[in-house]
Amino acid sequence: MSDDPQQGERITEAELAVMEALWAQAPLGATDVADAVGKARGWSLATVKTLLSRLVAKQAVATEPDGKRFLYTPRIDRSDYLGTESRRLVDRLFGGRAGPLFAHLAETEALSAQDIADIEALLKELKP
Amino acid sequence: MSDDPQQGERITEAELAVMEALWAQAPLGATDVADAVGKARGWSLATVKTLLSRLVAKQAVATEPDGKRFLYTPRIDRSDYLGTESRRLVDRLFGGRAGPLFAHLAETEALSAQDIADIEALLKELKP
DNA sequence: CGTAATCGATTACAGGTGTAAACAAGGAGG
DNA sequence: CCTCCTTGTTTACACCTGTAATCGATTACG
Numbered sequence: 125m126s127d128d129p130q131q132g133e134r135i136t137e138a139e140l141a142v143m144e145a146l147w148a149q150a151p152l153g154a155t156d157v158a159d160a161v162g163k164a165r166g167w168s169l170a171t172v173k174t175l176l177s178r179l180v181a182k183q184a185v186a187t188e189p190d191g192k193r194f195l196y197t198p199r200i201d202r203s204d205y206l207g208t209e210s211r212r213l214v215d216r217l218f219g220g221r222a223g224p225l226f227a228h229l230a231e232t233e234a235l236s237a238q239d240i241a242d243i244e245a246l247l248k249e250l251k252p
Numbered sequence: 253m254s255d256d257p258q259q260g261e262r263i264t265e266a267e268l269a270v271m272e273a274l275w276a277q278a279p280l281g282a283t284d285v286a287d288a289v290g291k292a293r294g295w296s297l298a299t300v301k302t303l304l305s306r307l308v309a310k311q312a313v314a315t316e317p318d319g320k321r322f323l324y325t326p327r328i329d330r331s332d333y334l335g336t337e338s339r340r341l342v343d344r345l346f347g348g349r350a351g352p353l354f355a356h357l358a359e360t361e362a363l364s365a366q367d368i369a370d371i372e373a374l375l376k377e378l379k380p
Numbered sequence: 381c382g383t384a385a386t387c388g389a390t391t392a393c394a395g396g397t398g399t400a401a402a403c404a405a406g407g408a409g410g
Numbered sequence: 411c412c413t414c415c416t417t418g419t420t421t422a423c424a425c426c427t428g429t430a431a432t433c434g435a436t437t438a439c440g
Contacts, residue, residue: 243375296401297417306397
């Protein structure tokens with residue numbers, strides 16, 4: 125065990141925007157990421173480069189040399205990330221159980237008809 | 253508009269532990285909170301006092317004098333907090349829709365039989 | 381070949397967070 | 411009445427985050 129995509133290091137909000145860009149398309153050079161992300165968030169190229177460095181340090185992103193520059197690729201799966209974060213929320217706020225989370229969303233009318241339909245379909249699948 | 257329980261100020265992880273103690277029982281003095289929370293997290297009384305001050309500054313907690321000390325009471329509702337945080341996660345990671353969140357929890361087998369039963373019951377209620 | 385553009389790395393810096401000690405004022409006990 | 415304890419307030423300090431400028435090397439262009 126040495127350089128596995130360790131998930132000990134937390135990804136921050138700003139870093140997440142960079143990850144999203146890389147999840148959408150990879151590998152990318154720093155300038156490409158800045159074009160995709162910096163444009164929407166008003167970040168300078170320097171800022172994006174810092175975020176990329178931090179993500180590399182956290183082993184959330186891998187680098188691959190391409191001539192004089194680097195190409196960046198996500199090292200952790202978006203799906204895994206979603207899982208970790210969802211679980212963190214459910215654990216922190218709902219005693220680790222998803223039922224109460226759902227109940228809460230339902231109570232506060234945060235569920236759209238679409239959401240309800242989705243969930244119904246899923247339940248049907250889970251109960252064959 | 254002056255001293256409403258403003259929800260602009262974010263409550264941090266450490267502060268949340270203090271809020272949980274107050275949500276479980278309030279009002280409480282600082283020492284009581286430290287007994288309840290500091291014990292489990294290994295915090296000194298000083299640390300708990302700092303967190304309480306910050307929560308008061310953020311208007312998440314109200315104070316009421318009781319002799320020479322203060323009694324602390326939550327100023328924001330736990331249910332409101334859960335709502336804000338759940339929504340934040342759903343917005344940040346699932347495009348604002350709860351359906352995909354449940355799909356994800358289901359896929360990763362993060363739903364217990366209990367959760368599924370809960371959700372089924374709730375769905376039945378939502379669809380009269 | 382020399383100079384400008386580019387790229388990663390290093391450094392910066394203010395504000396938030398976790399964790400706590402020091403301090404000041406008022407009350408409690410002897 | 412004087413000393414100690416309790417309690418809130420102030421200050422501390424290191425690390426994390428957001429945001430970026432600067433630097434040194436390398437490449438590309440003229």
